[in-house]
Amino acid sequence: MRDLFVSAVIFGLIPFILVNPVVGVLTWCWLGFMNPHKLCWGFAQTFPFAQTVAIATLVSLMAWKEPKRIPWTRETKTLLVFTLWMFVTTFFALNPEGAWEQWNKVWKIMLMTYVTMMVMNTPKRIHMLLWVTALSLGFYGVKGGIFTLVTGGQFIVLGPEKTFIGVRGGIALALNMTIPLMRYLQLTTPQKWIRVGLGAAMALTGLAVIGTHSRGGFLGALAMSFFLIMKTRRKFFYTLLLAATAYGILSFMPSFWAERMHTIETYEEDGSAMGRINAWLFAFNLAKDRPIGGGFECFRGWLFDRYAPNPNDVHDAHSIFFEVLGEHGFIGLGLYLALILMTWRSAGWIRKNAGGDSRTQWLADAASMIQVSLVGYMVGGSFLGLAYFDLFYHLVGIIVLCRVLLERHKAGEDMAIQDYRFF
Structure with a gap:
């Protein structure tokens, strides 16, 4: 049925x-x-x-x-070059079968990112896009938060199998990126009952992140929460609210959860953490020996024999940065980092130039909260191989659209920039 x-x-x-x-x-x-x-x-x-x-x-x-029209900004040009570079590294990949299979997924994500930027080019469409994004992932946040409450945090929150969020680190990262989007919707929604519902959804989603038992997710949540307070309005109120919520959540979780989080400080004794470091060194050695990297799906045992300090400890990349480094070399990593930096700076420009004006305040709020989402992505992604997670590229596209709208508004074009709500 x-x-x-x-x-x-x-x-x-x-x-x-x-x-x-x-x-x-x-x-x-x-x-x-x-x-x-x-x-x-x-x-x-x-x-x-x-x-x-x-x-x-x-x-x-x-x-x-x-x-x-595709808005050809520095972000969209860099994304295009990065995509073309990934095609080149796929052509020369060390694991051709796996590389072409992964490329077939990645180019579709990039294509639809450009289609999104061509189509969702009005204030109302951007707002609808953020609502659909937040509700789609927020479903798992609310569901996971309730599950954690009912089970006392004894079991792990997971997303659907065979998806980006099918592992605990993946869903923790996605939910950390979703909470700021919920906050944006809360800031721009006039209906009180919707704002209250979004507040409850944020709290449950935060609980769901803790319920994943992901150490990277926990670190991402800490970083995301700090920047959320720094970037949002009513900072003092939200500082107290987040502190009270965090205390309640941490007190609620079982002792074995706290013991697992404590291993962050003693990573030298943790086999999983040392396996990550081995994979990172593998990626660095591979990129140093082969400037174009190994291509998609190169984290394989027979290559660990050649490039890893410990050839018997084979792991996935476990880092968005080392994943790109190992698969696409230093050039690929440079393009990827440039894309993140450009998106962050554009969001900062929007925040600076749109804030304080009632007509454009929603753009400043969107840019601020997307910056917070990027913090959750970068911190959580430092311990997880989700370099091609479509939500990141989705947010890049939204920042591009927001900047184009604001530039047109500042140039004096009549574009009904206040017409973005549909509730």
């Missing part, structure tokens, strides 16, 4: 997608982040819904009467 329901919803949206690609982008976003088909038990789990929606969206885009 669940398979039929999800299939009916998605196929029921196809006619609307063919008429308006905005619906297609929102549906793609929902499928990519919530993965509703992965919650089914039968045929829907493996049916190519995302591919179907993407094709329908591209067909709709070709027939769309609105102008079709």
Whole structure:
């Protein structure tokens, strides 16, 4: 029954997608982040819904009467060069079969990032995109928070299998990136009952992060919470609220959770942590020996024999930065870091130039909270190999759109910049 329901919803949206690609982008976003088909038990789990929606969206885009322009900013140019560089490293990959399979996933993420920037180019569409993103991942935050409460934190919160959030580190990272987006929606929503609901969702999502038992997620939550206080309005109130919430959560969790978090300080005695360091050194040695890196899916035992300090301790990258370094070399890492830095600086520019004006304050709030999301991504991602997580590139695209809107507004163009709410 669940398979039929999800299939009916998605196929029921196809006619609307063919008429308006905005619906297609929102549906793609929902499928990519919530993965509703992965919650089914039968045929829907493996049916190519995302591919179907993407094709329908591209067909709709070709027939769309609105102008079709990619905003060519420093971020979009760098992303394009990074994507082309990944193709080059795939062509010369040491693990060709695995590399081409991964490339087939990554280029689709990049393509839909550009489609998103072409289509979601008005204030209301950006706001809708942020709502769909926050609700799609927030579903697992609320669900995971309730699960942690009911079970007393004894069991691990996980996302759907065979997805980016199917492991505890992955879902912890995604939820840390989602909490600031919920805060943005709370800041820009006039209805009190929605703001209260979002506040409860943020608290439950924070509890779900703790419930993943992920040490990287815990560190990401600490960093994200600190920057959330620094970047949001009503800092003193939220400092007290977060402190009280954190105390309640930490007091609630079982003793073995605290013991696991304590191993952060004694990583030398932890085999998992030392395995990560071995994988990082492997990536560095590989990139030093091979400037183009090893290509996608190069963290393999036969290559550890050649490049790892301990060839018998084979691990995945366990870091977005060392993943890119090992797979795409120092050039790839430079492009990736440049993309992060450019996005951060553009968000800072938006925050500086949009704040204080009631017409553009929502842009300042969006940029501030996306910066907080990026902190959660960078800190949590330092211990997890999710360099190609589509949420990161999604947020890059949203910052690009916000900057373009603000620049047009400052240039005096009439673009109804206040027309962004749909509640």
